[in-house]
Structure formats: C-alpha cells, structure tokens
Amino acid sequence: MKPCIITDQITQNLAIASKTIRDHGLHLVELHGIEGKSVECLSEKEAQSAKALLDQAGLETASLATTLFFMAPLYDDYEISLFKPEFAVFRGSIQDHLKQLDHACHLADIFGCSILRVFPFRFPDNRPGKKGGTEEDLDKIAHIMKQAADIAAAHGKVLVLENCPYSHLPKGKMTQEIVHRVNSPALKMLWDPGNSYRAEVTQVPEKWLGLRLEEEFQAVKDDIGHMHLKNYHYDDTKAKPFVHVGLLEGDIDYGSLLPKMAALNAAVSLEPELEPDACVRDMDGLVQEAREMA
Template sequence: MKTSIITDQIIQNLSIASLTARDHGLKHVELHGLDGKSVECLSEAEAREAKACLDEAGLTVASLASTIFFMCPLYDDYEISLFKPEFAVFRGNIRDHLDQLKHVCDLADIFGCNVIRVFPFRYPDNQPGKLGGTEEDLNRIASVMKEAADIARDHGKILALENCPYSHLPKGRMTREIVRRVNSPSLKMLWDPGNSYRAEVTQVPEQWLNTTLEEEFQEVKDDICHIHLKNYHLDPVLAKPFVHTGMLEGDIDYISLLPRIAALDVTVSLEPELDPDTCVKEIDVLSGCVRDMNL
C-alpha cells in the first residue's frame, strides 16, 4: 500500500512538512495548502521551488489536492461561503475554474504528478432544506465534469472527484454516479469514507442513504483512483455531533477496511484534521497498520 499525508495537515511550511513526512517513513505526499495558497494558485516558479524542496526530502507527489469546483456555485443564484477561513481555496465561476484547471494540469507536470483532486460544488447557503444530488444536480455536474475530464485528458492527467460533506455529492455512491455518467478514463473517484460517514442525511436524497461503508466500498471500488483517511466519533448531544478522532479511535472500522483498500493498489493519504502533533502521530499509526497487516 502506498501511503501519504496531505502536507498542510502537518504545517503549511512545505520544507518542514516534507522533512517531517520523510522522517516518519513516508515516500509520498499530497499537496493542498502551501503558505496560505491552495496548490492550484501557485505560480510555475513557486511550483518549481516546492518541487525542489520535495526532491531534497526524497518525496514524490501522489496527488494535487486542488479546490477546483469547491468555491464555485453550481447555479448562478447560489450563495456559498467557506466552512473555515484557513482552508485555502480558489474562487470563481465555472468558467474560471475550468481555466484554472488547465493551469493546475501544467503544475502537475512540474510536480511529476498525474492525479488532481476536484470537488462536486459547494452546497449553497441560501437554499435551506434543499437536497443536493438531485437528478438536475447530477446532470449539471456531469456536464461540467465532462468538460473538465476533456481538459485533463488533453494534459495526460486524471481527475479525482472527492465526495465531500460540504458539497452537492457527500456520499461516495453519488460521486461514482458522476464518474459513470461521464465515462472517461480521465475522471475517477477520490473516495473519502470519513466524508461518506458524516454526510448530512438531511441533505442527501433517500435513494443514496442506507448503505454501509463496506457496501459502498464494494459498489465504488472499481472507480477509485485515490483515497483519503480520517475518522469520526458521532456524539449526538453535541451541536456539531461528528468529532474528529485518530484513525483507529473512531466509528469507522479501518482494521476491516484497510486490507480491502490495499487490494486496489492506489495511494491513501492521511487527512486526520486534528492538531499537527497528532497528525504526525497518525503517520506512525498508519505505518503500523501497514506493517502488522502486511499490506
């Protein structure tokens, strides 16, 4: 199993993050936030500087965790806002994001990376009670992703569409539907089981509910090209009931899931969303699982 971590889970300073990742045995990393910028917002000169830093640490880039189509309204009348201000993003309309995708494909060449994370559009603030993932949404998202996949194809890249609880498609089964509709080798899934677990059921149409993570994995596994690992504990008495935990400390049974994931031969990236010291410890936890399970 190829293991990785999104470097800004350690710190946004890539020099420190890369050396820390290396010293804890990783050979691969994923890039999102670097000194306050999302990776797709780097200039080519900044990307070359970052690549030199990674080369010095002996690390390769498994994926560019761009925010293409995240802070992008799916419909013109949608108002969207950022869920936490420190999350680095690119903003604009659909055309802006498609144009920026061409730039991030060029950056991926600099980093020697083939996989680029994209999102299924931020959920609107001004449509309370509206379900995401309706047939209208699916058709519109698939249309945009078809154009995006064509851009990726022309650059020799693969887009990894992430199921995200802040988006129109929080469940992995929902992003897989887009992948199947687009039907392009340049569009695959980034499966995040933690995101599927904590997806807001009040936002998801009934047809996408009532599936366990194990069942979802079996359904989507052939379309996965990258995976994020995080865990939660559900505490219903809290105002925000999904509490981040260590990978082996939450409600998701990774002891059962990891051997199945390992059979896919894709890179898994830690995204614990915990404090930096704990995120570093999670590298050792994942490495221990890989060693103990002979993955």
C-alpha cells in the first residue's frame, strides 16, 4: 500500500503541511493548492522552492493534482462556475488547458513524479436537466484526452482522469470508458470511490448506474493509476445531504474496500475535505491501516 495525502488538506502553506505530514508518519504526498495557486500554475522557480521544502521534510511526490480540463467549457455555449471559491484552479479554453498541460509536465520533472491528475470537464450551470456522459460528451472528451495523452507521452508522463461529481463523468465506469476509447499508456484512471458514491444520479445516464462501489472497483481496477480517499454520510434532512466525515466513519465501507485498493501498485491519497485537525486524524488512521496491511 502506498499511503499518501494531498498537502493542502492540511494547509496551503507547504512548509507547515510538509512538517505535519512527516511528523505523522507519511512520506508520500500529492500536490494541488500551494499558497493560493493550483500546482500547474506555479512558475518553475516556485516549483523548485516547493521541491526544496519537500526534500527538507523527506517527502516524495506521487502526483500533481492539477485542475486541467475542469474549468474549461466542453461546449461553446456552456456557462460554468466554481463550486467552492477557495478551490485553486486554472481557467481558460480547451486549447489553453492543453498548452498548460505541457507546462505542468515540465513541473512534474522538477517534482520528480510521473503522474498528473486531469478532469472530465465541469458540468454546466445553464443546462438544467442535462445528463452528463452522453455519447456526444464521451466522443468529445475522448478526442480531447487523446490530445492530452499525446502531450503527456511526449514527456514520459501519465495522466489520471478523475471521476468527479461536478463533472460530466462522475462515475468510475464513465472515466474508464474514456481510458478505453483513448487506448494510450499515457492515460489511466484516478478512481475516487467517494466521488462515485456522491454522484448526482439525476445527472447520470441510466446505463452508468447500478454498480455498488466494490463491484465498480472490480470492474475498473486494471485501469487505475491513482486513487483518492474520502467518505460521506448521507443525511436527507440537509440541503446538501452528502456530509463529509472521517474516512472510517461514513457510509463507504473502507474496512472492506481498502485492502482491495492496497493490492494495486498505485498511491492511495487522502482527500478528506475536512477541517485540518480531522484530516490529521484521518492521516493517522491511514498510516495505522497501512501498517496493519503490511
């Protein structure tokens, strides 16, 4: 098992996050938000400074959690907005994102990692009732991801496409379909079971519904290049019924799922989306789980 955490789950101050992560027994990190910037937006000088902090703490980088292709409208008439203002992102057209991917691959060289997270495009605000993952969506996303995979391959990098509930492809089986259509060693899946669980079923075509999480894992495991961990408790009395909770406290049975995930040769990265103290508790729990499975 390769336990990992996204550093900004502790704080976007990388010096503090690195020390906290090291002191709690993890040695592998994923990078997203650093001092208000998404990692793909760093300059080379900023990346070198960040790498020095990680080296000082004895930490290695598993993945760059870029936001590429999230805040890019999939279609010209789409209106998209950010679900959380503090979530650091890169914005622009599809071509802007492809160009920024080339820069992000150079940054990955600085951080000494080969994996970069990408997204299957933000769901539109101005299309009520639309279902994501239609054949038209799949064709277009696969076409763009083929271009992205070619850029990554030229740099010797691998893109991992995250199933995201705010995107056109919230279910793992949906992102797997893109991986199969592109058919490139430079594109794999980032499987997030929490995201699959909290997908808005009214936005997902019926053909992609029905699999329980352990069934989805068995179906997609051979295409996974990276994984995220979070948990929810569903409370239908709340306006936002999917409530973030500790990793081993929610509706997803990680006691059963984690050993199966751990058997893969991929990093398993915490993204609890909780307050920092709760994230630290989750980190301690993941370290203990990893020790027990070793």
